[in-house]
Amino acid sequence: MLLYSLKRIGLALVIIFFAMLVLFSLIHLIPGDPVSIALGPRATAEIQAKYAERMGLNDPFIVQYLKFMWNALQGDLGSDVFTDRPVTQTVLSQMKFTVILAVAGLGWAALLGIPLGCLSAVQRNSFLDKFAGVLSVGTIAIPSFVVSIWALLFFAVMFKLFPVIGAGKSGDLLDQIWHLILPAFAIGLGWVGYLARIVRASMLEVMGENYIRAAKAYGLPNSVVVYRYALKVAILPTVTLLGVGMGNLLSGAVFAEIIFARPGVGKLIVDMVMTRNFPVVQGAVLLTSMLYVFMVTMTDLLAASLDPRVRKSI
C-alpha cells in the first residue's frame, strides 16, 4: 500500500508539473508576439512595453519558466494585469463557492444515484429497472447548461420557487442554501444517471459471486445480503468515479455560475477571458486542475485502501 501510494502521488506530482509547463508555455506556443497576444489588438506600444517589462516577457524563455515555477512553488501565480492583485488570492477567494457547488451537485447525485442503481440491480428487468435505465442514458446525454437554463426558466422565472441569481447573503446560511439548490440540481442531474448505471452494473457482477450465493444459502434475509455484503463491494468502482466526477462538475460549474450569476472560479475565468486577463485565467485554470488531480489521486488512494486488487494495477 505504501509503495502504491508513493507511486500514485509521484504520478500526480509529475502530471501537475506538466500541466504547469503546458499552461506556462501556452502564451509562447500560440503564434505571434506574446505581448500583443496577451493584451489584445487595442493596446498601445507604450502599454505593451510596460506590460512586457512587468511580466518579465523580455527575459529568455527558460528564465521566465524557472521564475514562474519558483514563484508558483511559493504560492505566487503572478498578478492581475489591471489591478495588480495577486492571482492566488483572487482565485482562492472564488474557489470556495465553486467547491461548495460541486460538492452539493455530486452529493445529491450520489445520494439518489447509488440507491437507484442498487434497486435497479436487485429488481433486475422490472419496470423500475427499465425506467431508471432510460432515465440514466437520458440525463447523462443532456448538457448541464441546458438543464441550468431550463431550471432557471421553470423554477425561478415562471414559478418563482427559487431565487434567480446570486449566492445568497453572506452570513445567512439558509439563504445561501436556498440559492444553492437550483445550480446544484442542474450540474448534478447527469451524475444521478451515471452513478446509477455504474452501481447497477457493479452490483449485478457482485451478486453473481460465490460468497453472495453462500450467504443466501445460509438463509440470510435478502436485505442483509444486498446491503451488508453486496453493496459494500459493489460501491468500490464509484469511489474512483467520484474523483473524476469532481473534475467534470468543476467544468459544469462554469455554466451554472454564469447562468445563475453566482460567484466562483468559472465565472471569474469567463470574466477574465473577456478582458484578456491571462495571468488570472492561467492561475485559475492551474488551481482548478490541481484540485482535480488532487481529488482523483485521493479517491484512487481511497479505492486502493478499500480494495487490495487496485494496488497491483499501477
Place this chain on the structure above:
Amino acid sequence: MGTNRSFSKRFPRFSRLLRDPLGATGLILVVAFVLSAVFAPILTPHSPSQIAIQHMFEGPSSTYLLGTDQLGRDTLTRLLYGGRVALQVAAIAVSIGLLVGLLLGMIAGYGPRWLDNTLMLAFDTINSFPAIMLALAIITLTGPSLEMVIVVIIINSIPSYGRITRTQTLGIKHNEFILAERAMGAGTLRVLFRHVMPNVVGPLLILAAMNVPVVVTIEAGLSFLGLGVRPPTPSWGSMLSDGRQIIRSTPWPVIAGGIPLILTTLGFTFLGEALRDIFDPRLRKSR
C-alpha cells in the same frame, strides 16, 4: 414477411439495431439531425441573419413557425443553420481526433516502452484539465473563433481515442498472426496499418458515436459563453445565450434553443449505446 426475413439475414446487425427501441430512436434522431443540417437552405425560405426589426419577438405564425428573436430573425431558420455549425464541428473534430488518437495509440501500444510512457503522460496531462478550462485558457490568448473551438475539442478528445487504441494494440501485439507477419519480414508500418488497424478500429467508431454529444456540447457551451462562433452566424449555444438575456420577457428562444441540442445529444448517445451492445458486449461493463 419473406422480404423482411431476408433483410434481417443479410444485415443481421442493422436489423438488430432497428429492433432495439433505443437504437432505432437514436438512428432516427441522428438521421434527422444530419438531413436537416445538410438541407437547411432548402427547408426554409428565410435567411438566418436577415434582420427584420418590425417582426421582432413574434410568436409562432404561418410565416415564422417558431416565432422570431430580438432582431426579428426566424427562430426555426436559425436552429436549422445552427445545426449546420454543430454538424460541421462534430464531423471535423471527431474525424481528426479519431485519426490522430488512432495513430498515437498504435504508436504507444506497438512502439518502445519510453515512447509509450511519454504518450501516456501527455494524455494524462491533457486530461488533468477539466475540458472547458483548457478551452478557456487557449481562447483567452487566441480570441474566440470556430476554428479554435475545433482545435480545442480535438486536443481534448485525442487521449480517449489514443487510450482505447493503445489497449487494443497491446492486446493483439503478441498474437500469432502478427508474429507470423513479422517473421516473414513485414515492416512496422505494414504490420500497423494492414494488421493492427483493422482490429482496433471497431471500438473507436463506437467511441466516436458516443463522443459526438460531448463535441456538440462543448461547441454549444463555448458559443453560449460567447467564445465560439461569431455573430451573426447562428449556433445553438449562442441562441441559448441570447434567449437567456430576454428570459424574463419571453421563454420561447430558450426552450427552442435547447430542444435540438438535447435531441441531438440523445440521438447519438442512444445510437452509440445500441451499437456498443451489438458490436462489443464486453465494453458494456467497462463503462
